[in-house]
Amino acid sequence: xxxxxxxxxxxxxxxxxxxxxxxxxxxxxxxxxGEWFPDLVAVCTPKKxxxxxxxxxxxxxxxxxxxxxxxxxxxxxxxxxxxxxEAVKIRVCPRGDGK
Numbered sequence: 508x509x510x511x512x513x514x515x516x517x518x519x520x521x522x523x524x525x526x527x528x529x530x531x532x533x534x535x536x537x538x539x540x541g542e543w544f545p546d547l548v549a550v551c552t553p554k555k556x557x558x559x560x561x562x563x564x565x566x567x568x569x570x571x572x573x574x575x576x577x578x579x580x581x582x583x584x585x586x587x588x589x590x591x592x593e594a595v596k597i598r599v600c601p602r603g604d605g606k
Contacts, residue, residue: 536590543584547574551597559593561585564600571599 522528533556541548550570554562561581565571574581578595585592 532588533590536585536588539588544577544581547577550574556590556592559591561592561595563595563597565597566599566601568599571597 519528522531537553537556540551540553544551547570550567551563551565551574554564556562563574563581565574574597578597582592582595
């Protein structure tokens, strides 16, 4: 007789069969951005991943250089979590300009 699977395993298997697991893993990783980069979270927000490119927004042009300087670290951190990123793109988007 099969033993019951924990809910998380069953959910992961369902998401995998539906082809949704990679997308869920990306969203989970983006949610952890502040945990991985607490010094950047006040000025930098991950917005989306499209074709293995992570798009970040910074709120202040002055912070752009710091975030650009850490792009390799950000990329490698996401890759270690199993997110197959190839690049990080950063744009300045002052608070309130959600375009």
